[in-house]
Amino acid sequence: MRKKVVLLALLLGAALPQPGRAQNEPPPDAKAQLEEADKLSNEGRLTQARAAYEKAIAAGANIQTDYVRSRTLALCYLNGQPQKLDLAAKWFENAIRLRPAAEDTRLQLAQSLAWGGKYALAVQQWRLLLNAKPEAADYIIGLSNTLYWKGDVLVALVALEQFLERSPNQVPVRLHYARMLGFAKRYTAALNQYQAVLQSNPNDISARVGIAKVTSWQNQLDVALKMFDDILARNPGHYEAVVGKAYVLLWKGEREQAKKLFATAHDRDPSDQEVANTYRALLRGGGGPARPATAATQVKKAPAKPAQTVAKAEPPKPAPQPVAEKPVEKAPDPAPVVAEVKPPAPPPPPPDPLPGLLQEAENAAGRGNHTQAVHYYHQALALKPGDIGIQLQIARVLSWSKNYGDSVAQYDTILKSAPDSLFAHAEKARVLSWDKKYAESLAEYRIALQMAEADPKPALPVRDIRTEYARVLSWNKEYDASLAQYAVLLPEGEPRKAEDVPLLVERARVLAWSRQYEQSIATYDQALTVDKDNFDAKLGKAQTTFWSGNLEGSSAQLRELLAFKPRHPEASFTLAAIEHGRGNNAKSLALLKDAPTGLETDGLRHAIRREMRPIVRFRYGFEDDREISGGPGNSTTKVLRYTSSIEFSVHPDVRMEVINTTTNALTSNSLLGKHSGDAGATETNARLNFKVAPWLRMIVGGGAGRTGGKSLTAPAPTRTHFTYDIHPIITVGNWRADIAVTRHIADYTPLAIYDNVVQERYSAAVSYLWRKRVRYGAEFYGAQYRVESPETAKRQKFVATAIGGSGYVNPTLFQNDYVTVEAGFRYDSFTYLDDAIAILDPANGVDSAGFFTPQLYQRVAGTGRVAWTPNDKVNIAVQGTFGPQRIHGFALLTPPPPTWGTTGSFGSQLTLNLGRLTPVLAYDWFSTETPASPALRTTGQWRSHVLTGGLTYRF
Incomplete structure (x- = not known):
C-alpha cells in the first residue's frame, strides 16, 4: 500500500495520572527519572522520554504493574527514533496483561507485531479484536493484510469471504477483498467483486479504478487506458487513476507521457515510494519496472514503519485504524528493467x-x-x-x-x-x-x-x-x-x-x-x-x-453531518428539501450545487425549477341555487364564474400571481332581479407570495373590481372598486395562525352586483395538529358590506356589519399512502348588527342588497372527508357535512320563528396529474330545510348545486 497509516494514538495536553508503582518506593534517582520521562512524553519528545524510562528502569523503577507507563513506553518504542518494534510489542503485551479489555492497546499490539514480522502472534491479536467486534471493517482488513504478509493468502481470502457473507454491505471490505484477489492473480473473482460494488453504487470510483487496474494486469492495455481516461474525465486528478494510467502508458512504451503523469503523482504524494522509484528510474533514462513487485516478493519486504506520533501518558481511546502497508496494487510478474518496455505476448490458449x-x-x-x-x-x-x-x-x-x-x-x-x-x-x-x-x-x-x-x-x-x-x-x-x-x-x-x-x-x-x-x-x-x-x-x-415536521431540529442535525461530510449527497439533499419546504428555493439550489450529482439531487433540483416555472390556470364554475317555497313562488339564481390566472417567479423565493374573474349572475327571483335578472362583474388582482422568516409567510396583493350598470332595468353608471389581500401565515411547530385582511366585490347575485356591494373582511384563525392525527381550529372574523345602490329615489349608501366565528375538531381516523379518512364536527355562528336593518327597511331601505343578512345564524354539523390516491396520476376527494341549522331574522321584517332545521352538504373533486396538464372536475351540493331566503320573508327549502371544471398548465 502506497499510503502509510499515521498512528494518532497520543495527543498533547492531557495531564498524567498518578502512576502505579511497585510495593517499595523507587529509589530517588529512579523516581526523578520517571517524572522526567512522564514530562517528556507529555511534551511529545518521545525519543528522550524513552531514554528517561530506560534509565529509570535501570535505576530500579518497576513499571510492569503500571498500565499507563507500560503503554506510554510502548508508544515511545513504536514512534520514537530509532523505531524498536519488538520492545514496543513487549510493553504493549504487558499493558494488555494489566488491562485485557483495552481495545485500543490491543489494536496497537497487533499492529506492532505485524510490522515487526511476528505474523502468527499478530494474527492472534487480530482474531481477539474481531471476536469482540465481528463487524469491524478495520479489524478484518488488518487480519487479512497480516495473513497475506505471512504467506497465508488463501486463509486471508477465506477470512474476507466469510466476513462478507455476514456483512455483505461493507463496501470497504469488499473493495479490499477485490484488491486481494487481484494480487493473488484471481482476476475473474476480483472483477466480480468490483462489479458487485458497482451494482449497488454505479459511481463508486474505487471500484472503477480497480477494474481498470485488473484489466491492465491482464495485458489489455488499450482497454485499461480507455477506462482510466473515462475515470479521469469524470474525476480530474484522481490520484489512483493518474498512477494507474501512468503505469499503463509505461507498459505500452509511451515513456514521455508516463513520465509526466509520474511527475504529477510524485508532486502530490512524495511519500509514495513505488511512484518515486519509478519516476527516478525514468529520469535516469531507464524504462522503470516493467511490472511492480509480485505478492510473493512483497511478503519478504520489511513493512513500512508507522510515522512518528506525539505521545502523552494517558491518551483518549483512538478509533480502530487499518494496518499500514497493504500489498502493492500493481500487477505481478516481475521483469528486468529495460529501456523500452512492450507488453508481453499473450499466453497460448489452454488445451481445454x-x-x-x-x-x-x-x-x-x-x-x-x-x-x-x-x-x-x-x-x-x-x-x-x-x-x-x-x-x-x-x-x-x-x-x-x-x-x-x-x-x-x-x-x-x-x-x-x-x-x-x-x-x-x-x-x-x-x-x-x-x-x-x-x-x-x-x-x-x-x-x-x-x-x-x-x-x-x-x-x-x-x-x-x-x-x-x-x-x-x-x-x-x-x-x-x-x-x-x-x-x-x-x-x-x-x-x-x-x-x-x-x-x-x-x-x-x-x-x-x-x-x-x-x-x-x-x-x-x-x-x-x-x-x-x-x-x-x-x-x-x-x-x-x-x-415528522421538526424542520429546525432536522436542519441542525443535518448541518452537523455536513460539517463532517461536506458533500454527502443524501444529507445535502435532505437539507435542500428542508429549505425548499420553508420556501427558500435560492438556499436550496445553492445547497444542491455543493451536492454530488445523483438521481435524488437532480430530482429535487428539477422539482424546484419545475415549481418556479410559470403556471396558467383556467376555471369555469356553474352555480344553481333554488329557493323552494312549496308554491308558485319558487325561484332560481344562477352564477357563472370564469377565472383565469398566471403564476410565475419574480425571484427563486417570490411567486407572483395575476388573477382575473368574470361573473355572470342570473335570477328569476323578483327581488334579486329588480334591477335586472342578468348582471355581470369583473375583478382583477395581483398577489405576491414570499417567505419573510422561517415561521412567517406573506401573501399581499391588490387590484380592482367593476360592478353596477343598471337601476330598476334602466342604465346606470358602473363603478370601480379598489381590492386587496393582506395575509400573513405564521407557522411554529404544529401551530398555524392565519391573519387576513381583504376587500373584494360581492358578486353573489344580480342585485348585489347592481347595488355595488363590496365586502371588507378581517379574520384571525388558529389551528393545532396534535400528534399528526387530530387538528383543532378556530376562527373569529368581522366583515363590513358596503352598499352603493343606484336607486336615486332612496338612500343610496349603506353599511352592514357582521361578526362571526367557528370552531372545529377534525381527527384523522385512518391514513396510509393511498387513503385518508377524516371525521369530526364544527360549529359556525355569525350575526349582523343593527346597521343592517337600514338596508332591509321596506320604507327607507332597498329591501335587500342581494346578500344573506340574518340577525343570527347558527349551525352545528358533523364533518367527514375521504381522499383516495390510487396512483400518482389520480386523486379523488369526497367530503360532506350534516347537522341542524337555526336562523333568527330581524323583528322589523316579521320573520318566521327561529327553529332548528336540517342541513347537509356534499362535495367531490377529481384531479388528474398528466405531466404539465392538471385537469380538475368538482361538484358541490347544499340543502337546508330552514327558512333561508335572502330577506327571510318566506319559508321553505334551499338547494344549491355547483359544478366546476378547471385546467392547470405548467410551462
Whole structure:
C-alpha cells in the first residue's frame, strides 16, 4: 500500500495520572527519572522520554504493574527514533496483561507485531479484536493484510469471504477483498467483486479504478487506458487513476507521457515510494519496472514503519485504524528493467477451451460488457450442458444488465432441473425485487426462507434471507409485515450488538416510512447507543426528524453531518428539501450545487425549477341555487364564474400571481332581479407570495373590481372598486395562525352586483395538529358590506356589519399512502348588527342588497372527508357535512320563528396529474330545510348545486 497509516494514538495536553508503582518506593534517582520521562512524553519528545524510562528502569523503577507507563513506553518504542518494534510489542503485551479489555492497546499490539514480522502472534491479536467486534471493517482488513504478509493468502481470502457473507454491505471490505484477489492473480473473482460494488453504487470510483487496474494486469492495455481516461474525465486528478494510467502508458512504451503523469503523482504524494522509484528510474533514462513487485516478493519486504506520533501518558481511546502497508496494487510478474518496455505476448490458449471461455466471460462482465459475457457463458454451457454454476452466472449477468425478465427466465430454467437450489430461489427473488415485481419476489423469498430454515446447514444464512425479505416487504409498502420480520431478527429484550446496527437502521427506516416517527427516532437512538458515530443512523434520524415536521431540529442535525461530510449527497439533499419546504428555493439550489450529482439531487433540483416555472390556470364554475317555497313562488339564481390566472417567479423565493374573474349572475327571483335578472362583474388582482422568516409567510396583493350598470332595468353608471389581500401565515411547530385582511366585490347575485356591494373582511384563525392525527381550529372574523345602490329615489349608501366565528375538531381516523379518512364536527355562528336593518327597511331601505343578512345564524354539523390516491396520476376527494341549522331574522321584517332545521352538504373533486396538464372536475351540493331566503320573508327549502371544471398548465 502506497499510503502509510499515521498512528494518532497520543495527543498533547492531557495531564498524567498518578502512576502505579511497585510495593517499595523507587529509589530517588529512579523516581526523578520517571517524572522526567512522564514530562517528556507529555511534551511529545518521545525519543528522550524513552531514554528517561530506560534509565529509570535501570535505576530500579518497576513499571510492569503500571498500565499507563507500560503503554506510554510502548508508544515511545513504536514512534520514537530509532523505531524498536519488538520492545514496543513487549510493553504493549504487558499493558494488555494489566488491562485485557483495552481495545485500543490491543489494536496497537497487533499492529506492532505485524510490522515487526511476528505474523502468527499478530494474527492472534487480530482474531481477539474481531471476536469482540465481528463487524469491524478495520479489524478484518488488518487480519487479512497480516495473513497475506505471512504467506497465508488463501486463509486471508477465506477470512474476507466469510466476513462478507455476514456483512455483505461493507463496501470497504469488499473493495479490499477485490484488491486481494487481484494480487493473488484471481482476476475473474476480483472483477466480480468490483462489479458487485458497482451494482449497488454505479459511481463508486474505487471500484472503477480497480477494474481498470485488473484489466491492465491482464495485458489489455488499450482497454485499461480507455477506462482510466473515462475515470479521469469524470474525476480530474484522481490520484489512483493518474498512477494507474501512468503505469499503463509505461507498459505500452509511451515513456514521455508516463513520465509526466509520474511527475504529477510524485508532486502530490512524495511519500509514495513505488511512484518515486519509478519516476527516478525514468529520469535516469531507464524504462522503470516493467511490472511492480509480485505478492510473493512483497511478503519478504520489511513493512513500512508507522510515522512518528506525539505521545502523552494517558491518551483518549483512538478509533480502530487499518494496518499500514497493504500489498502493492500493481500487477505481478516481475521483469528486468529495460529501456523500452512492450507488453508481453499473450499466453497460448489452454488445451481445454472451457476455462478460457469462463475467464473471458467473467472479464467481459467485469468490464460491463454484459452482452459479450452472456455470449461466452452460452458457449461454455454448450461445452458443459446443464452446469448449474454456468447457468447461475448467466442469470446474474443478465440481471446486472437490467434484463430482469430474461434473468428470471434463466432462474426458472435452473429451478426446473434443480428445484432445491437455494441460490436460484434467493437470487430470483432479488432480481424480481429489482424489477419492482414485489409480490412475485416475496413469494420466492418465502420459498427460500422455508428451505433455509429446514436445512441444518443452508447454503445461504437464514438471517441474510430474512433481512432481504424484510426489505422487499417494506418496498412493497407492507410495513407491518416487514416490521414483524425485523422483530424476529432483533428480538425485544436482547442487548444490542455491533452486528445489529445495520438492521436497527433498516428497521428505523421502515418505521419512518410507515409514519411511526417517534418509534423510528427511538430505534435510531438504539443504533447510536451501540455505535455513536454511525453515519447512516445519524442521517436517518435527521431525515425522520424532518418528516415528522421538526424542520429546525432536522436542519441542525443535518448541518452537523455536513460539517463532517461536506458533500454527502443524501444529507445535502435532505437539507435542500428542508429549505425548499420553508420556501427558500435560492438556499436550496445553492445547497444542491455543493451536492454530488445523483438521481435524488437532480430530482429535487428539477422539482424546484419545475415549481418556479410559470403556471396558467383556467376555471369555469356553474352555480344553481333554488329557493323552494312549496308554491308558485319558487325561484332560481344562477352564477357563472370564469377565472383565469398566471403564476410565475419574480425571484427563486417570490411567486407572483395575476388573477382575473368574470361573473355572470342570473335570477328569476323578483327581488334579486329588480334591477335586472342578468348582471355581470369583473375583478382583477395581483398577489405576491414570499417567505419573510422561517415561521412567517406573506401573501399581499391588490387590484380592482367593476360592478353596477343598471337601476330598476334602466342604465346606470358602473363603478370601480379598489381590492386587496393582506395575509400573513405564521407557522411554529404544529401551530398555524392565519391573519387576513381583504376587500373584494360581492358578486353573489344580480342585485348585489347592481347595488355595488363590496365586502371588507378581517379574520384571525388558529389551528393545532396534535400528534399528526387530530387538528383543532378556530376562527373569529368581522366583515363590513358596503352598499352603493343606484336607486336615486332612496338612500343610496349603506353599511352592514357582521361578526362571526367557528370552531372545529377534525381527527384523522385512518391514513396510509393511498387513503385518508377524516371525521369530526364544527360549529359556525355569525350575526349582523343593527346597521343592517337600514338596508332591509321596506320604507327607507332597498329591501335587500342581494346578500344573506340574518340577525343570527347558527349551525352545528358533523364533518367527514375521504381522499383516495390510487396512483400518482389520480386523486379523488369526497367530503360532506350534516347537522341542524337555526336562523333568527330581524323583528322589523316579521320573520318566521327561529327553529332548528336540517342541513347537509356534499362535495367531490377529481384531479388528474398528466405531466404539465392538471385537469380538475368538482361538484358541490347544499340543502337546508330552514327558512333561508335572502330577506327571510318566506319559508321553505334551499338547494344549491355547483359544478366546476378547471385546467392547470405548467410551462
